[in-house]
Amino acid sequence: MTDWKLPWEAGCRCDRLRMSISAAPLLTMACHCTGCQRMTGSAFSLSMAIPSKGFSITRGEPVIGGLHGATRHFFCPHCMSWMFTRPEGFDFVNLRATMLDDASSFVPFIETYTSEKLPWATTPAPHSFEKFPALDEYKGLMEKYAEWVENSTA
Numbered sequence: 001m002t003d004w005k006l007p008w009e010a011g012c013r014c015d016r017l018r019m020s021i022s023a024a025p026l027l028t029m030a031c032h033c034t035g036c037q038r039m040t041g042s043a044f045s046l047s048m049a050i051p052s053k054g055f056s057i058t059r060g061e062p063v064i065g066g067l068h069g070a071t072r073h074f075f076c077p078h079c080m081s082w083m084f085t086r087p088e089g090f091d092f093v094n095l096r097a098t099m100l101d102d103a104s105s106f107v108p109f110i111e112t113y114t115s116e117k118l119p120w121a122t123t124p125a126p127h128s129f130e131k132f133p134a135l136d137e138y139k140g141l142m143e144k145y146a147e148w149v150e151n152s153t154a
């Protein structure tokens, strides 16, 4: 069994908004889409899918930003950091991995939207997708991710 050393604590740039993660990630991701490039001001976003029941906000009140659509992007109202996303139709939260107090062990398992990536941008993710994976691919990817973590921490 992987020892995740949960819970993990996380916070925004100004630390007014604090979060706690008490469930292991289902999947870790880097997204190269131009939307993520704009929202991060960088080459790609980094996220980890945390089961909704294992994610809680322990201080502060996030506000909606980004696209304001069915998939909701949450920000700190003070420092405006993009904290996490609640993707439509999924029972998990996509936490921006760099909000973790210690993100040093984060590695993306999949990368998405390589069709829009900056030519030089590469990640160590073992699985690449031109767009997003098909909805029915996520279950298998999550199983492979669990095995990958198990093997890399054994």
Ligand SMILES: [Zn+2]
Pocket: 012, 013, 014, 015, 016, 017, 076, 077, 078, 079, 080, 081
């Ligand atoms: Zn903040």
Ligand SMILES: [Zn+2]
Pocket: 031, 032, 033, 034, 035, 036, 037, 045, 113
């Ligand atoms: Zn994206």
